[in-house]
Amino acid sequence: MKLCIFGAGAIGAYLGACLTAGGRDEVVLVARGTRCAAMRGDGVRIQRAGRAAQAVAVACTDSPRSLPTQDVVFLTTKAHDAPSAAHEVAALLGPETTVVTAMNGVPWWYFADLTGPHRGATLRSVDPGGILKDAILASRVVGAVVWTAATMVEPGVVQVREAMRLALGEPSGADTERLRHIRAALEATGVEVVTTRDIRAEVWLKLWGNLAFNPVSVLTRATLSGIARDPGGRAAVRAMMVEAEAVAHALGVRFPVDVDQRISMAEGIGPHPTSSLQDLDAGKAVELAALSGAVLEMAALVGVATPTLALVHGLAQLRVRDIVPQANVGAITSR
Known part of the structure; x- marks a missing residue:
């Protein structure tokens, strides 16, 4: 699969390094400025207490519009950066592309498929003007919650205090083929993954x-x-x-x-x-x-x-x- 990590801060770079090291899929990271330059030149360098630093050579670009259509886009930006990135992310999407939202906070799709009186509500705190809602359809989304403690101590260098664990789930609660494929891709890298029928x-x-x-x-x-x-x-x-x-x-x-x-x-x-x-x-x-x-x-x-x-x-x-x-x-x- 073609996998894009859109937003290679500490979490995105760590995830991208894990997926790249797995060697199973074609992985590219999207980052800006000195971070992108550092990862292009020296890869992602992962530091863990009591272990030698690990350097993983990665593909990284600061021009996402130059990329081909992706199979899966992991959206790992800061939540406040997601609306401004929405149209660049949308340009990477083909008919079957899945967007895995792996950001902190309440996701913009929270109320999209929720039963009850608040179904379809838009939270202006996370999606002002409904930019994300319009650019990335909720039907494309698989929700993710990332549990780890990681810090980018300098461009391209990620200090990890706690191994990464991901929870994945369809907003609808369904057990889908795409969910199983994404889980398999992550597990092949050694990342601990659980799937849930209640990602919210x-x-x-x-x-x-x-x-x-x-x-x-x-x-x-x-x-x-x-x-x-x-x-x-x-x-x-x-x-x-x-x-x-x-x-x-x-x-x-x-x-x-x-x-x-x-x-x-x-x-x-x-x-x-x-x-x-x-x-x-x-x-x-x-x-x-x-x-x-x-x-x-x-x-x-x-x-x-x-x-x-x-x-x-x-x-x-x-x-x-x-x-x-x-x-x-x-x-x-x-x-």
Whole structure:
């Protein structure tokens, strides 16, 4: 298969290196600037504690429109970059191309096939103007949730603290041939993959931590374990997560763990900075809109009060705008 990793940051580069090293498929990464130049010249260099660095030669381009039609496109951009990439992604799609969305936060297709009164709703926090909805049909999408702890410490160099695990699922919940093919391609590289009939629940399980830890880390500059082990930090994220759980319940989602177990999952990763803190420290836009911002928008949709989440999100917005004035952090409010 022809596989494209669109957005080769830490997660995309790590995934692309794994798929390339597997040698089974034709893989190309899409990146920009110094990242693309570094990966073209030196490949993706993966660093793991206690192990020698691994360099994987990869195909990388900064001109996606020069690529042929792909069989599968893994969309691994930051959530706030996805709308601006939508038309370049669309140019890679043939009649049977699948788009695997592997980004943090609430995906734009969340309400596309959802039964109930909110079916077809568009979240402006993640898809302003419906750009993604129009460019990439929900029928093409396979949802993915990536569990790992990885940081791009310099262009093309990915530091990995936790091995990659992916959850894959059709938004419809169906067990399809394309889902099985994508799983097989990933498993052939040694990546741990599970498939689920409820990918939205898996999205929520990861989001549940991100929507709290990410904005709190922006305000405090604390790591995952640092927040979880501090009484004030833990109390803040716990209050936010309790409110978010009520939103999830209103949308029919139930979590397989309780709030304290989910906090412990984040704590167990150790002194790892959240992706939002990494971006803030690098002077980049921060994806709060797709995390806490999207949940606030969903809360308003279902009529659930989220005062703590709204307060912390608003303060995190203020801090990001002070440091990165051009950042899009999502001006979403709730009761």
